[in-house]
Amino acid sequence: MTLQPEGDPREIVGTAQAAEEKALEAALRPKALDDFVGQATVRAQLSLLLQSSKIRGTAADHVLLSGPPGLGKTTLSMIIAAEMGAPLRITSGPAIQHAGDLAAILSSLTEGEVLFIDEIHRMSRPAEEMLYMAMEDFRVDIIVGKGAGATSIPLELPPFTLVGATTRAGLLPGPLRDRFGFTGHLEYYSAGELEKVLRRSAGMLDIDVTSEGFTEIASRSRGTPRIANRLLRRVRDWALVHQIPTVDQHAASDALNTYEVDTRGLDRLDRAVLEALCTTFRGGPVGLSTLAILVGEESETVETVAEPYLVREGLLARTPRGRIATDAAWRHLGLTPPAEIPGATLEAEDPHDPAS
Template sequence: MAEHERDVVSPDADLDERALEGALRPKRLEDFVGQERVREQLSLVLRGAQRRGRAPDHVLMSGGPGLGKTTLAMIIAAELGAPLRITSGPAIERSGDLAAVLSTLQEGEVLFLDEIHRMARPAEEMLYVAMEDFRVDVVVGKGPGATAIPLDIAPFTLVGATTRAGLLPAPLRDRFGFTAHMDFYRADELELILRRSAGLLGAHLDDDAAVEIAGRSRGTPRIANRLLRRVRDYAEVRGDGRLTLDIAHAALSLYEVDAQGLDRLDRAVLDALLRRFRGGPVGLSTLAVSVGEEPETVEVVAEPFLVRSGFIARTPRGRVATPEAWSHMGLAAPPDAAFGAGVPADGTATAPAGP
């Protein structure tokens, strides 16, 4: 399957898209839509630190890609009036890489460490001390003659972001004073985001078109803004530039995003599961081969949304289709369908996934 065919509803973004997102990001906490509880808690953390004249506690944000973790990191720096340094876990390959970053921080600076769970273990251990004591131990020399030289660093605030909080070691998690979990967005919140983004893009977005795009955005602002840009392109090339409901329907149909937000890969997975395997159970590898994809692609790209939407259940014996999957694909479930044998009708089985 061509890469562009599934990128339109992928929660990940490449460098070019991140640059486009920058123009649409809110700059202040009061302008950030959604995540009400996180916003309120974070506001208290920041205001309390400002009243005390100290750097706020380190902040850990967890949640799926595209939910606003980077945006909130930028907002934290803006609210504090502090510089923002951005790096990522994969870029920190050695402890020396982290020491180089930390030793150049200014007092009160905000360090945003994306994908913090992918940082090298030696760097993690250095980060423990830096977060707690604002000190790094620089090792000089090798072998028995190596010497650790303590180096004081300026007080700073670390904002860590992760899509897989369970991979963070407990000592690292415990050093964050505030942990925020980013939830998926409601449709009405996405509509507000779409209207704001349309205004910034100079596009006229009808209310019913905003409702339609929001409903297909998989609860993710990044996907909502991406679909908005595709609908805008369609409106400018094949219409009069106005983003109407008919234009939204036509554009989203062209990009193969259905009413539930499923794309071509999602439907291919469901079709194989239903037609070839009679609703399962079936192993991940077998399911992936049947749609011509790598198991990791099915597991990371398609399956999370299908499970969250109640179309697939993960059971000890493998993946199983739910009644909602049969209904959505317009098929009648056979009498011996697996969901009739102990799989909840909402697809929320929590047993470990099959092989």
């Protein structure tokens, strides 16, 4: 009888690699406001808020950070805790589906602790209503029992700072938004700011990259530091395998082309959407579900992953009749647009129209 080793060695290696990637990503995060690149207005406002709270010797006001993913909301929450010299508790909106879940977290907070709730707009309604009182009065009411015999027990909480992050601020109820003492909106980064992010990360990763190489990577990073750092790590892998000691513009371009990231930062899914619109439907209009079937993805994936960047880059437009490719999309694909694109009137989309 042959004895088989317990577990699959590939699983152990995969787990080790995943842990290394997470540790590397954590190491690349700046630890202080002075090291945080970009978002100058939000940084200046947060600095004033934190300095004032330290002078007063009290917990900082609650902070709401909104903006697209990958711009540094989680990093800023860590910096807030570090600047205040306070412990940080991290959770997410989807993980808090019952008021009891939130009560368990709040009741274990210590004085001055920073509670970070990512995707706070996805909390359940009962938890939101409990959070109102906790944020304003540092108190929650615990309901014991059911029906006519139920009683409410007030639980006093130590002063704490809530940092909420959301990619969809419009979904937050008004009463919750109003209880935040400071609201900061994070914007996409410029190419110059992304180059600063990449230079700092390259130093920590011990990669030799020329100025032109940084410019090439930054130009394909969609204005997002998280994507920039991810592409830098993939360029590092390519350079190691090809034994390239210094990454210049040509090497960075070859590496990113290998990973199907083109000169405008479009990936496979982005180009598939544009190619389906241009080659199959002569530019549109096309309904979202039809487009999703053509590219082999779910409708939600196309709408939330591909569309925002394509619309921001002016390559795709949403009309009452469906999605259309703009002239810029045709040019980017190296195609000649038809003399007149059917349905290309850029009217405001109708949220009640199934095509939209």
